[in-house]
Amino acid sequence: MIGRTVQNCHPPDSVHVVNALLNDFRVGNKDVEDFWIQTKDKYVLIRYFAIRDQDKNYLGTLEFTQNIKPIQEITGEKRIMS
Numbered sequence: 001m002i003g004r005t006v007q008n009c010h011p012p013d014s015v016h017v018v019n020a021l022l023n024d025f026r027v028g029n030k031d032v033e034d035f036w037i038q039t040k041d042k043y044v045l046i047r048y049f050a051i052r053d054q055d056k057n058y059l060g061t062l063e064f065t066q067n068i069k070p071i072q073e074i075t076g077e078k079r080i081m082s
Helices: 012-027
Strands: 032-039 042-052 058-067
Touching: 012 042, 012 058
Parallel strands: none
Antiparallel strands: 032 042, 042 058
């Protein structure tokens, strides 16, 4: 959700984890953090990225969430476009 605060995308009981991560981004301790969780029929990878300007000033956070269960099931190779 572009423009929505990251904290509002999570249950209240996990906001303290989000706040700690955002603080690490703000002060420059981290630029990326990954989490993964199992839900009913999905295996979800959640990636957070600090967005910085060319002078390395913190501008905000991008959160990317993806069900990776289908990726884990990939076998063989695909070398050309479908």
